Amino acid sequence: MLTPMRLNLIYARAANGVIGCTRDGQPAMPWHLPEDLAHFRRLTHGCPVIMGRTTWASLPPRFRPLPGRVNLVLTRDAARARALQAAGAVPVASLEAALEHCRALRGADGQPPAEVWVIGGAQVYAQAEPLAQRAVVTEIERAFDGDAYAPVLGPDWHETARETHLSAEGLPFAFVTYERA
Numbered sequence: 746m747l748t749p750m751r752l753n754l755i756y757a758r759a760a761n762g763v764i765g766c767t768r769d770g771q772p773a774m775p776w777h778l779p780e781d782l783a784h785f786r787r788l789t790h791g792c793p794v795i796m797g798r799t800t801w802a803s804l805p806p807r808f809r810p811l812p813g814r815v816n817l818v819l820t821r822d823a824a825r826a827r828a829l830q831a832a833g834a835v836p837v838a839s840l841e842a843a844l845e846h847c848r849a850l851r852g853a854d855g856q857p858p859a860e861v862w863v864i865g866g867a868q869v870y871a872q873a874e875p876l877a878q879r880a881v882v883t884e885i886e887r888a889f890d891g892d893a894y895a896p897v898l899g900p901d902w903h904e905t906a907r908e909t910h911l912s913a914e915g916l917p918f919a920f921v922t923y924e925r926a
């Protein structure tokens with residue numbers, strides 16, 4: 746019996762909903778939270794990740810492609826698709842095409858991936874939210890200035906887990922899981 750592939754959103758958001766800002770013309774994270782980077786890496790390692798082109802560009806070069814993960818990057822531009830391929834990503838023209846590609850993947854166990862992660866940015870989260878079964882959200886208990894916002898999780902989502910933490914730098918945050926049937 747094949748286990749169904751689950752679509753997850755994963756993001757870190759500030760108390761005012763900000764998920765990103767622009768620094769020197771580049772998308773950036775408004776906070777320094779290494780505990781979240783470790784959480785992100787632990788959850789997504791070994792799974793396909795789906796991202797928009799600007800999220801790909803915002804990854805530090807040494808993390809591009811994200812190691813140990815099939816990196817699917819959304820673009821409809823043929824030239825950009827070629828450049829992405831050369832850089833070790835799998836260019837896909839739509840979210841549906843990305844999911845089709847994931848369903849065709851086979852792990853060392855010969856099975857398709859059980860978990861697929863949408864890792865940004867705001868436009869891709871908004872498009873994927875209606876299709877996702879789980880959202881793993883790092884909720885930072887402070888407001889930050891920024892120009893990209895988290896998706897709104899509608900009333901059919903409910904919280905199923907919450908772990909509160911205080912970062913080494915004194916930033917209160919929580920790892921929260923939301924699910925929908």
Ligand SMILES: Nc1nc(N)c2c(n1)CN(C(=O)COc1ccccc1N1CCC(C(=O)O)CC1)C2
Nearest residue numbers: 755756757781782785786805808811812864865883
């Ligand atoms: N909760 C949650 N959700 C998200 N969607 C994302 C995150 N946090 C964090 N993200 C970023 O792009 C930002 O990352 C980084 C930013 C600066 C330096 C290193 C990194 N990273 C180090 C670890 C690398 C790895 O995973 O190997 C990935 C890059 C996406």
